[in-house]
Amino acid sequence: MELTQIRLLVSDFPAVYRFYRDVLGLKPQFEAESGPYAKLIPDTGHAAIALQDRAQMAGVLGRLGAEPEGYRALVVLRVDDLDAAHAELTARGAEFSNDPGPMGDRMRVAYLEDPEGNLIELQEWLALRERVGNAPA
Numbered sequence: 001m002e003l004t005q006i007r008l009l010v011s012d013f014p015a016v017y018r019f020y021r022d023v024l025g026l027k028p029q030f031e032a033e034s035g036p037y038a039k040l041i042p043d044t045g046h047a048a049i050a051l052q053d054r055a056q057m058a059g060v061l062g063r064l065g066a067e068p069e070g071y072r073a074l075v076v077l078r079v080d081d082l083d084a085a086h087a088e089l090t091a092r093g094a095e096f097s098n099d100p101g102p103m104g105d106r107m108r109v110a111y112l113e114d115p116e117g118n119l120i121e122l123q124e125w126l127a128l129r130e131r132v133g134n135a136p137a
Contacts, residue, residue, distance in 0.1 A: 003047070004048065005039060005047070005048040005049065005050040006047070006048075006049055006050070006073070006075065007049075007050040007051070007052050008049065008050070008051055008052070008072075008073055008075075008114075008116070008118055009052050009053075009054040009057055009064060009072075010051050010052070010053065010054055010116045011053075011054045011055070011067065011116065012115060012116065013033075013034065013035035013036065013051060013053050014033050014034060014035070015115040015116075016051055016114055016115050016116050017032070017033050017035070017038055017040075017051055018033065019114050019115050020040045020049060020051070020114065021033075021040060022092065022093075023089060023092045023093055023094050024077070024089065024094075024120075025043075025088075025092075026040035026041060026042055026049065027040060027041050027042075027043070028040050028041075029041065029048075035051070035052075035053045035056075036052065036053035036056040037050065037051065037052050037053070037056075038050065038051045039051075042077065045078075049075060054067075072117070072118060073118045073119065074118075074119045074120075074121060075114075075118060075119070075120045075121070076120075076121045076123060077120065077121070077122050077123070078122075078123050078124070078125065079122050079123070079124055080124065081124065082100045082108050082109070082110060082122060082123070082124035083100055085110075085122055085124075086099065086100050086110050086122070089112070089122075094112050095112060096110055096111065096112045097111050097112060097113060098110055098111040100122075100124075103123070105126070105127070106125065106126055106127045107123050107124060107125050107126055108123070108124045108126065109121050109122065109123045109124075110122045
C-alpha cells in the first residue's frame with residue numbers, strides 16, 4: 001500500500017487552488033484552476049495535496065453535500081528555515097494565526113489556514129530523532 005496524496009474537499013475550488021499554488025508555492029500537476037480536481041506537489045518529497053470539488057464528490061457520496069464545521073484537516077509541510085518561509089508566505093499574502101514558535105525541543109512551527117479553513121502547519125525540524133535499535137530515524 002502506498003499513500004499517494006491527501007485530498008481536501010473544497011467548496012470554493014478556484015480560491016483554494018490559487019492559495020496552494022500562488023501563496024504556498026506548490027506546483028500543480030496540470031493547470032486546473034476551475035477544478036473539479038487538482039494535484040499540487042511541493043518542491044521536495046513524494047507526498048502531494050489534492051483538491052476535489054465538494055459538490056462533485058457529493059454526487060458520489062451524498063453525505064458530503066453538507067458543509068463541515070470546525071477544522072477538518074491539518075496539512076503539515078516541513079521547511080528548512082521557518083522564519084524565511086514565514087516571511088516569504090506573508091509577502092505572498094498568507095495570514096498566520098500563530099507566528100513561528102517552539103513545539104517541544106525538536107521543532108518550531110507556525111500555523112495558517114487555507115481559504116476553506118483547513119489548518120496548515122509549517123514545521124522546521126531542529127533535531128532528528130535518535131535511532132532506537134534498527135528503527136529508521
